[in-house]
Amino acid sequence: MTSFYFTDGKNMLCISLSTTLSSSPFVLISTQKTTPQGFQTNEYADAQLQEIVRKMRERATVYKEKLKDPVLSSPEGSPTAYEKKEEKKEEAEAKPEEDHYCDMLCCKFKKTPLKKYMTYLQLPDSIDSYTDRRYVAWLMLVTVAYNWNCWFIPLRFVFPYQTSSNTIYWVAIDIICDICYLCDLLVFQPRVQFLKGGDIISDKVEMKKFYHSSMKFRLDVISVLPFEVLSIFFGFNPAFRANRMLKHNTFFEFNDRLEAILDKAYIYRVIRTTGYLLFILHINACLYYWASDYEGLGSTRWVYDGQGNMYLRCYYWAVRTLITIGGLPEPQTLFEIVFQLLNFFLGVFVFSSLIGQMRDVIGAATAGQNYYRSCMDNTVSYMNTYSIPKVVQNRVRTWYEYTWDSQGMLDESELLEQMPTKMQLAIAIDVNFAIVNKVDLFKGCDTQMIYDMLLRLKSIVYLPGDFVCKKGEIGREMYIIKQGEVQVLGGPDGTKVLVTLRAGAVFGEISLLAAGGGNRRTANVVAHGFANLFILDKKTLNEILVHYPDSEKLLMKKAKVLLKEKGKPAPGPPVQQPRGLAGLFGQKQETPKLFKAMLGGKGKAGLAKLLQLKRERDIQVMPQETEQIILSNREKQKQRKASKQRSSRKVRIK
Structure with a gap:
């Protein structure tokens, strides 16, 4: 316990500071007024002391709340010693990796240790x-x-x-x-x-x-x-x-x-199918040379004559035979005729099968793009049927093109719906958990609740200039920026850019839990460029919170804190705090003019100024009002005299 005493001659201030391990720091403030006979209490000092007591109590209440619920504490707290130890470990682990770089000539390349290779x-x-x-x-x-x-x-x-x-x-x-x-x-x-x-x-x-x-x-x-x-x-x-x-x-x-x-397996499928075709032509070329050698090289016009590169000549013959190009010499002997017939049948069957397989491979590779083209063509046909303006049609086309180029599909949910729920959750955690985890509103909530929420997030693409939300609208969604930028507009005309939010930022989270008018949008939010946003609506969140009552209570607390911070005025420039007792008692209020006049001089001079101010105030009364007051006073006096005379006459008559 530590006590400090301050006095100004009339009042004495006692401040006692006490800190304990089991509770938050608190301050005991007591004022001991020494009121000697003939002196009066200073009301201004008393008010300042009461203000200090009120502020200290508020501060003690805040510390108690932080001790009870550490989640509500500021996320920008000082790092603990454990975090520093982890940073040192990471630095120590990073140093050995830097040592495994080798310089050769003018190049520097990384050399993996031999132990890692062996492992x-x-x-x-x-x-x-x-x-x-x-x-x-x-x-x-x-x-x-x-x-x-x-x-x-x-x-x-x-x-x-x-x-x-x-x-x-x-x-x-x-x-x-x-x-x-x-x-x-x-x-x-x-x-x-x-x-x-x-x-x-x-x-x-x-x-x-x-x-x-x-x-x-x-x-x-x-x-x-x-x-x-x-x-x-x-x-x-x-x-x-x-x-x-x-x-x-x-x-x-x-x-x-x-x-x-492989990411693009269809390319390998095309290469493999082409290899099958080349291998069959290779086998056919070998069979043709074997048949020519069996008949005798150059014995007839149909067989290989033995000139040039034997493999290339036989391969050329196999290509023309299997693809049925024609223009080959006619077979002469029975063996040649049977061999050629088998070649034709085999060529028609194998070549048509390979061509069909190639068509299936290419068709499967371009199935998504064909679906995108058909959707876009149907949408354009619909807009032309109902005479939609060209400006709207161009924006629709832009949305289709950007969505396809950026995602490779029009709707990600269609792809994930084919998978089991656990796999959907695993993919959602890898893709979206890092973004959702940055939201202060959901820090400290049940991890399983956040996992359930990840499966309900919807991805929407906004074009440049699209309004994400407008001022005055009832907010039913929270937005998380996955990619791109959005601008918050304000000012008297609603065109001034107040702030620019980038990937990972969150806005509209208060609308999920706010009530009593707190769910109104306070500004216009516009997509600066192409923006991909995650949306979570209030209905979905309420369905999730039914199963997590503890998280619901925590979210309600945080919503109240955010609403209070939202209602506070914007912080101005930093004001230099006075030192000493002036900082303890705070800034003194301005003294009224009447007291300034009274305290401006000493003795009779101050009183003379006070009387002069009173006379000036009386002179400012209008003349008409003074005349009316005088006339009313005269009439009252006449009435009083008349009543006295009447009473005296009655007494004489009696």
Whole structure:
């Protein structure tokens, strides 16, 4: 307890300061008036002391509320020591990353530590084939080996490209492909997780048993059998490696996993379909050279004559045959006729299937854009039917174009409606939670309530110049700026820009909980450019708050605080506070003129000024009013004299 005493000769002020750990700081103020005989109390000092007591009580009440409900405290409080420790930890973690930069020539690049490389390359005990990117990279390596075998085994079997001088190179690449096959068979596939009764199985024994009992394991085993051993008895022949083409399951699995992680999967689908067409033409070119070699090179006009690049000439023939361009030499022998007929049938079937698949891929890729075009065309047709003004039509077209360019769709809710509620919530949290969490009105509320609110937010795009809300309207929505800017207009003519709100700002939140006229818009809000806003209406919020009564009470408290702050006048320029006792008693009120005249001099001089002011005030009375007063007084005197005379006459008569 600490006490301070101040005196001005007549009054003594005692201020006692007390702080405790269990309660807020409070101030005890007491005034002890020493009123000696012959002196009067100073009313001005007494009023100032009462004002100080009132302010101190208000301050103590505010501190008590903050201790009871810390959520209502200012968010700009001083950071705690724990936050400082976290900042130091982050700085300490950031320093090692800066050390891993290497300078080479004139460039500076980041070098990842070797430990991180080894940790990342370490093979896990179980592999999630849907999310593990390392597994997708491994499948790509196996797919490259599979495509090598599919393209070059027929080529080496038919065309005389493999000779004794380059056999070592072909064999070296074959060995590398076989190593990839073996690693996939022995290391990766037994670690892949699988589903059983809706549960993800990650046990080593169970995963091995599941893989060994599958058809994929049997095909993988057959694809790595070393039939090249037969070359000891029959000579080297690439046909002994034909079993390598049975590992097609890995190829299709890689396609599925790659399409799942690509942003624009339709591009890969087009490339893959084109690869199918080129591979079929490649097989047909190999068959044509084999048929020509069987008949004899240059024996007839239909077969390959052996001139030029053999592969390109045969591939050109395969393209013209499968696409049925025509203009080819007529087959002469029965073998040539049968071969050509099979080629025509195969070409019509395969080529038409590939063209149809290509059309489906491109159609699926442009389905959203076609829907956007159809919606826009139908809207324009509707506006033309009812003769909508061109200005409105242009704004509608602008809205369609901007919405499609910025979002890639017209309505995001249509896409999310197909997903389960939990997935919708997960996406909404990642996209919108950071924005909603900045709203002071919802700080301290139940997290589950905020999650429910995220699912109810609606996204709306406003064009430049659109009024988001107008002054005097009844506010039923709260707005959160997702992208763009809005301007708050005011002033006498309503065109002065008071403030510009940018992404992450919130306005209209008081209207959600205000009552008794507090839900009226106080200013015009206009979109400065293209603005994407989230909207939450009052009805939706009330439906959510039914299940969260504690959050409802907290929101009501905050709404009252915001309404009080809203009613306060705008803060002016800072005023320099006086020091000493002048700051304690506050600013003294202006003394009336009468007291100034009385206190302006000393003794008779002050009294003379007072009498002079009184005379001047009497002189200001109008002459007519003075005459009326004098006449009325004379008439009263005459009436009194007449009444006295009458009374005296009556006495004489008696």
